[in-house]
Amino acid sequence: MTAVLVLAGVGIIAMVSDAMGFGRWMRWVVGFGLIVAFAATFCPWEFATHMWEFDHVSLIWTRMLIGFSAVLYSLDTHEEGHYQRDALLIFSLIGAVLMTAFSHILMLFLAIEIMSIPLYVLAGTGDTHHSLEASLKYFILGSFATAILLFGIALGFAAIPAGSLLVVIGLCFKVGVVPFHLWVPDVYQGSPIRFTAFMSIVVKLAAIAGLSRFLALGFEYGPLLIGIATISMIIGAFLALHQSSFKRWMAYSGIAHAGFMVVLVAIGESVLPSLLLYAFIYGLGSLVVFGFFGLQKDFNDDIEALKGLFFRQKGSAVALILGMLSLAGIPPLPGFFAKFLVLAHSWNLGLSGVVTIAIIASLVSTFVYLKFIAVLFTQPKA
Amino acid sequence: MIKKHWAGIVASLVVFLLFLTSLAAFNRVHTTGAFEVPLLNWFAVSGMSVTWGLLFDSLSTLMFTMITGVAFLIHVYSIGYMADDDNRARFFWYLNLFVFFMVILVLSDNFLGMFVGWEGVGLCSYLLIGFWSNNRSYLTAAKKAFVMNRIGDLGFILGLLVMFLTFGSVQFSEVFSLVQQVPANDIALILITFLLFVGVTGKSAQLPLFTWLPDAMAGPTPVSALIHAATMVTAGIYMIARSSALYELAPQVLTIVMWVGVATAVVGAVIALRQSDIKKVLAYSTVSQLGFMVASLGAGATFPALFHMVTHAFFKALLFLGAGSVIHGMGGEQDMYKMGGLKRDMPLTFSVFLVGALALSGCPPFSGFFSKDAILLAVHHASPIAFYTLIGVSILTAIYVARMVFLVFFGSQRSDTHAHESPAVMTVPLVVLAVLAAGAGFYHPELELIMLGGTVILLALIWGLTYPRYAVKAVDDRCDQFLSFDLVYHALIVTPILASGRLIHSFFDRDIIDNTAGGFGELISGLGQSLRSLHSGSIGFYLWMITAYVAVFLIGFSIWPF
């Protein structure tokens, strides 16, 4: 909880920074604040209300989220004067953190909103047609989904069993799994890349955390979720085949990975450690890809522009390759073990269908990743 | 002089030393009996082991002596014959290598060691046939020789496999002692002997694998004399003689062997009648004579075969070297119809060649008469039909020999190249060989007056009849493609294989496998492409989709609660 307080403080400072006129320090303040927040997650002084409870698991989630955001922020080279945006980012992060720790359904709803609403705005800060379109889509679809989720909550209170299903659907929307993934590619592609990175790492993981925590309240949607998850793996893998936009490409790979994670979520609390590990490894991979590569200044979103990158800038190319290979699940990189866990767990439960589809999907997606990597080695047509 | 010929001289000396060794071994074997010299434990795998040693007994030492003797003479001869070739040194080291492998072949004390020599001499034959490598057709001939020999070798090695499975060893001593326990007509035994004989048909140019031998004449003439007349091609004879213990227990195979031999003798002789190239004539005659030996082996008579092998080694080497000297004199000309009347220009060559010719056509008292006589007798015991066939073959032999002699040495000169007698370094070996060819028969003289008289009269008749046709008029009845098995083999075997190769390559590999594999790729990427239409980009559509799915889930939930 202290972390949330720290974050809130930093957010407010950032918010008013321009007025106070110490804008040029802000970057350091925010970065430092994030680190302090991360440190604060270790401080023993915790208090639980009936609204939230930072138990062991949610603390791990929190550290993951704050840590990833901190690294992302520190690697971000897009110098821009608008520190309100950083403030919004931090508020959104607060929402994400709260999502991992809610113990009352109202808190879940609020967390989602706190997380989403700043992002509606941030998506549009690119001020291009794409950016605004992304913002609009995110806003309309997002609020629509929120309304459905709320409706579910309401029905739940009215003791109508279908309510929890609607809540799950609302969460699936935030996670971005098929068939509620339609917004993901468009929004990721349209938004400025620093926010895309934030969404594809922090928001996705927070949503996963929220989903698992919600199901932990005692709702049983295993078969449904597993079905959704397997379809997501396939869709994500196949649709990434023909993408020319890097952000969109990452969106689809994220959808596939979300599928893998949702399998673990659906299996239940018994595999929570595996879920955390997978989330961490996924976050790490995307962090490397985005942070060490995507956030570099001279990068425009076009994959074709990456031709021969390996021969131009070895450093970022190698980082990108490593991240990609990890996401692809090539041993000995961590991604392999994550996927391996999913396969092993689902085979253990006799879900041979899932295993088969998962193997096919990861075959395709491995191919997709390596095809992407191969681009880095092809000399551009002079 | 020395400087120019050092390679040849060294090589000849080496072989001469080997020859002395062979004499010593020969002597020791005939005084104190057979003895062995172990070399190394080659390899041992799960129970079965192959040790490698040299075995000196009467058979191997006989071969050893003959090979090194003839080889020495031919080495000396080659010094003169190859005098102007830039690659002499290489030539001589190939020759030495050949002698080495040949010795390995005859002295090894196990079949696997014999196989090593067996393939080794094949290799040297390849190298020497293709010695003049700037001529592509020579290379092709060399390749043909090697591959066809390999076909035979496959039979050999399969035979060895069966031998291993049956006796668990390939050592002569063990196999020949174990074979006594095996009942006659045992299937394994039949298989072994037959497969080994397949090897023989390759190496000793029997039907159906003999066609490489005539092409092998592409090599320098001394090579033809040494490898393709005197020594290598007789390896098969040696092998059957060596494993006669096995063959005796497989009479059916023996019959096959005999008839293959007879057929080969006939085919060789018939084809020889129509050749225009002097070396080709000799080559086919070699095929035919080898047929004689094999037939005799098939008749179960080992000694006559070996006897004929030795005499044949002498007179055929003599004939080849004589032909070589003729070719040398004619400046590389091999077509008999461009020669003629050479007996004036090269009297010495003519006389020794005549000796060889008479020996080949089996005229008493030359060696050929006695050995052929012995073979005929042996075959007569086995099968009269084969006997009369071989008599006919001998007559054909006499005819083509006469034709060759008359065309080359008699009549008028038919080309303007002025032939000259060869240098002493070439003629001396010729004389030595001539003496051997003439006298070797008395090693084992069994005179039968009927045979003697019959042969003399017959030969006189033949020579008288053919003289006007070839010596006076030199009728051109050449037909080099006469009875060509090559055309058949090409049509039936070579072309189909190559064609199927192209077919598989283009059809199975490209069309079937690649398209199947590629098909999956297409499928995947097509799927990826088509799924993209799901993301139409229109907000309205997305809203509809979400609502629809929510509805679907709700309905599904109400029907069947998860």
Added chain:
Amino acid sequence: MNPEFHYLILGCILFSIGVLGVLIRRNVIIVLMCVELMLNAVNLILVSVCEPIFVFFIMMVAAVEVSVGLALIARIYRKFGTTDISTFGQLKG
């Protein structure tokens, strides 16, 4: 047949109307209003099952959403001169 049930029915009907509006109408503002309608339908249900805190929070959130939404729409209108959602279809595939 207790009264809450009627409220529930009414709420569901309102919600469905909202959904239909969102689906059918092309004008962003109308869509936004329809979303608000959905939220209020939820509020109605929640009131009927007496969850007052919820209602307040939802109102607040709805207000935030509307403000953000209107700002966004204003910006879009200023930039493109239209508020028809069907004109935004560049990001796809």
Added chain:
Amino acid sequence: MALLVLISLPLLGALGVLVFKSRLFAVAVSTIIAFFTATIVMRPDLLMMFPSISLPSLALTPLSSILIILTSLMVLAIIMTSEDSFGFIALLLGIQAALFGVFCARTGLLFYIFWEMTLIPAFFMIVGWGSGDKLKIAIRFLLYNLVGSFALLAVFIYLFLNTHSFAFSDWMTMVFPQSHQLWLLVGLMIAFGIKLPLVPFHRWQPDTYECLPRSGTMLFSGLLSKLGIYGILVVMVPLVPHAMLIHRSLILTIISIGVIYASVVALAETGFKRVVATVSIAHGSMLAAGVFSLTPIGIQGGIVQIVAHSLGVTALFLCEPRVRSRFYLGILFLSVLGSIGLPLTVGFIGEFLILLGLSQVSLIYALVCGVSIVLGAWVMLTLYQNVQSSSDTPIRLTDDEETVLIALVSAIFILGIFPSVVLL
């Protein structure tokens, strides 16, 4: 522990190469590795100088000893003769590390990890240093091999869940029901058959060999293709012996067809690299046939043939057409002899033992494979004569290449006369 050092040495070497950018350094490193390997294998007692941390997951068997020595020597040879940039050599060393890993691994997980580790550097070699339509070829190579890897992964997961352990020892002691054995067999067949490659999984191979630079081709044909047969020997044979025995005749039939298939295709191929590549498909299939005969002698022959083929094919690829000096032609001819298995070359021992093993099953298989030997002689001699009578190429052999070639060829003949070194 020593094995850990063994595996990490090449990786350090790779880093060093990237840092120092010196070919001499690369040669030095691989020499050191070679010596180290030799030490480990020859004098296990010397390992006491390493802190003895027991690593059950890594161990040396006689077979893997042979293979790691082969690997280190081959890599040394390749690096000595390589004219590619340092990135390439670094990848090469990386692959060497992975190969060491595979050969030493005693648990499925390590085996699979190192197995995959060979794949990625290989992929980069193709896309980075290949020629022609390299992207397409690399992707095809990748697709084939990924299918194989995932088949392997599926099998390993199955085994893991049934034994709750990754150790080979636990796997081998487990007895699986017949039907499962069949599936395991199929999966492993795909995994290893693609790597080897066996017909009909062979189509990635000729293009890849042709596209790679020479050192790459030597690496792929001489070492990487051996992974397949090693897997068969170490995983397949001990794991599903019954299924293999039951379906032996079927497998052998398929493989024999493949042997003939490849030999005949080789007759239709053109171009030095393609011909050698296709012939080595035939050799690989024959080698597999020896192992699948499941007779001690056949397996033994297979192992000998691994060494023989590795030496022979490396020498052959090293002698791609050059200035036709007498030395070049001679060495090329000797390598050709090695690859057609003339007696007194190690290839002969291998082929003879394989044929013997096959004939213990049925003489037919021996006959068919024997026919392929005849065809092989035909192909290789044609190849040699084409080079012999082709027009000159400007490149001539460097001293290093001559040294390596002499070493390889003499190894071929020495092992042919004293084969007991490579007989287990």
